[in-house]
Amino acid sequence: MNRSSKTGATRKTGAVATALVAVAALGLSACGADADDSGDGKSLRLWHFEGANSAMGLAWAEAIKQFEASHPGVKVTYEEKGFEQIRQNAGMILNSDQGPDILEYNKGNASAGLLSKQGLLTDLTAEAGKRGWDKAISPSVATTSKYDQAGIMGGDKWYGVPNYGxxxxxxxxxxxxxxxxxxxxxxxxxxxxxxxxxxxxxxxxxxxxxxxxxxxxxxxxxxxxxxxxxxxxxxxxxxxxxxxxxxxxxxxxxxxxxxxxxxxxxxxxxxxxxxxxxxxxxxxxxxxxxxxxxxxxxxxxxxxxxxxxxxxxxxxxxxxxSGGNLWVVPTSSKNKQLAYDFIDITMKPEIQNLLGNSGGVPLAADPAAISNPKAKELIENFNKLNSSDGLAFxxxxxxxxxxxxxxxxxxxxxxxxxxxxxxxxxxxxxxxxxxxxxxx
Structure with missing residues (x-):
């Protein structure tokens, strides 16, 4: 899939100097870390690249509100990033101590698979079983969530969780x-x-x-x-x-x-x-x-x-x-339990229904709760492809x-x-x- 922060839709890598400029643009200078990154269970640093008026942007804004309401005293520090910013520099970012606790990341061998092979992503297999993500997500969609030791999708370990298709x-x-x-x-x-x-x-x-x-x-x-x-x-x-x-x-x-x-x-x-x-x-x-x-x-x-x-x-x-981009938890995340809780909230029916009515393709929505006729058609076409093994990545x-x-x-x-x-x-x-x- 590839996508810009404005559209949730824009999917190149230069010399070292260019990469360093990009890292600075991402706010990873010495002043980028602050008290919110203390790992004391009082903050969750979250990055994603969906536009505010996109279906995902709307749904995740509501998920942040619900997360804070259900976690008194915990603040979500949301930072909007461009798809290209993260795509070009993810390895460098996640190999530092100044990355987020949870972020949206592209799926596939060249993206999440590569980072999982490099040891930069948390193995979510136990959480997927405990929290029921492995049951809520169809095997076809789960292909891009799971990777083997070589970073090839369709493996046996969960390294990311999508909540849309x-x-x-x-x-x-x-x-x-x-x-x-x-x-x-x-x-x-x-x-x-x-x-x-x-x-x-x-x-x-x-x-x-x-x-x-x-x-x-x-x-x-x-x-x-x-x-x-x-x-x-x-x-x-x-x-x-x-x-x-x-x-x-x-x-x-x-x-x-x-x-x-x-x-x-x-x-x-x-x-x-x-x-x-x-x-x-x-x-x-x-x-x-x-x-x-x-x-x-x-x-x-x-x-x-x-x-x-x-x-x-x-x-x-x-x-x-495929399934949508993944929520991944960096190995370096300081608040992993909070990250898992946030993923859970994005799978709740009310968030999934909001996603569907806003023009997204939810994985766990109530079909009867989707009132927009065009949105119904969008979701039905995805379900048709998913059920007929028609998703080709x-x-x-x-x-x-x-x-x-x-x-x-x-x-x-x-x-x-x-x-x-x-x-x-x-x-x-x-x-x-x-x-x-x-x-x-």
């Missing part, structure tokens, strides 16, 4: 569809026909953020249109070797390049960030955006000038998605640093600076190098 879908401007008498497509061919109509009317169909995660998710959607569960297990869980020149990834790269040539996305999108992509869609500048459910709450709150809706990527039985998860590899690859396809087969060769190497490094 997420998946990639298609957002569309219903007014623009109506203007050109277009219906919601049910097949990939119909989807391309819709985009052809927009191009013929000099409208660029897709709002895309090629400088961050969104472009690679489109590439992955296209690959998944030719894939089955065995391919996903091979790619994500290392069950068998992956053929990067096989039909799935070849189709994804070739079709993505075709979409650029056909004008479905602008060549300037290589430099556009996810935040700007989302803003452009919400302003009605593009008819279609392919991205995650994490935008749903924000679009519900901000789009006032046109009707909009969502649909699953046409024709796919597999979609990028995200393309950047398999290897540390793979996010940047895929960003660069998609930018090369958008710019036309490299052919699809060259990009596939470039993304194959670090993947296979990682397999060799862990003895696979």
């Amino acid at each position: 997420e998946y990639v879908m298609v957002y569309y401007n219903q007014d623009l569809f109506d203007k050109y008498q277009l219906k919601v497509p049910t097949t990939l061919a119909e989807f391309e026909s819709v985009m052809d109509t927009f191009v013929q009317n000099k409208v660029t169909p897709l709002s895309v953020g090629g400088a961050e995660y969104p472009a690679q998710q489109i590439f992955y959607e296209l690959a998944l249109s030719k894939a089955n569960r065995s391919f996903v297990d091979d790619y994500q869980l290392y069950k068998n070797k992956v053929n990067f020149t096989g039909p799935e990834l070849t189709y994804g790269a070739n079709t993505f390049a075709d979409w650029v040539r056909k004008g479905y996305l602008g060549k300037d999108s290589a430099g556009i960030k996810a935040e700007d992509m989302g803003v452009a869609f919400s302003q009605g500048k593009y008819p279609i955006l392919i991205s995650g459910s994490w935008w749903f709450g924000r679009f519900s709150d901000e789009i006032k000038n046109f009707k909009w809706g969502t649909f699953l990527f046409p024709g796919n039985t597999l979609q990028p998605g 995200y393309p950047d998860w398999p290897a540390p640093g793979y996010y940047d590899v895929l960003v660069a690859g998609m930018q090369n396809l958008i710019n036309g600076s490299k052919k699809p087969e060259q990009v596939l060769d470039e993304i194959a190497k670090p993947y296979n190098d990682n397999l060799a490094s862990i003895g696979k």
Whole structure:
């Protein structure tokens, strides 16, 4: 998954000097630690990167209120961080004594898996059993919460707990569809026909953020249109070797390049960030955006000038998605019991119901308590994917640093600076190098 603090939706690593600047920006200078970090059971230092008006931001603000009400004398020190801030510097932060007691962190081999392997995350297995998290979270969603000794997801130990789900879908401007008498497509061919109509009317169909995660998710959607569960297990869980020149990834790269040539996305999108992509869609500048459910709450709150809706990527039985980002407890946390209590509160029915009615995808909500029709559809689609084993995780998860590899690859396809087969060769190497490094 990848996401900015403003959207809960933005998912690069520089020289040492850059990292040090970033650490300073995170407030990890000598003055960053204060009495609140004394570990005396009177404070809980919490970091997350969800926007205040996002579903998760709203639900977790309420969870903080309930936590403080149920823990008299304990203060939550909440600090909003950017997704990229945490992603780039988590290892350095959690290896210091100035990190938080609990934080939201990205899941997958390259993220939570890597930190668990490095010994930077607390093993939550006993707590998951004692507090019932292992029963409340389905096995499919729990895949990204549990890691083995090599940091590969689907292992036997819990290192994080999600309290929501997420998946990639298609957002569309219903007014623009109506203007050109277009219906919601049910097949990939119909989807391309819709985009052809927009191009013929000099409208660029897709709002895309090629400088961050969104472009690679489109590439992955296209690959998944030719894939089955065995391919996903091979790619994500290392069950068998992956053929990067096989039909799935070849189709994804070739079709993505075709979409650029056909004008479905602008060549300037290589430099556009996810935040700007989302803003452009919400302003009605593009008819279609392919991205995650994490935008749903924000679009519900901000789009006032046109009707909009969502649909699953046409024709796919597999979609990028998983349990949401994880609550993780650093090994260095000074208030672990309080951190566990906070996770418990985020799983309470009233927090889960608030999450659902605010446009999120709760894991343990009461369906009857979800009153928003659009939110019901969002949750039903996730439940459909979850129950049919249709969650295919995200393309950047398999290897540390793979996010940047895929960003660069998609930018090369958008710019036309490299052919699809060259990009596939470039993304194959670090993947296979990682397999060799862990003895696979």
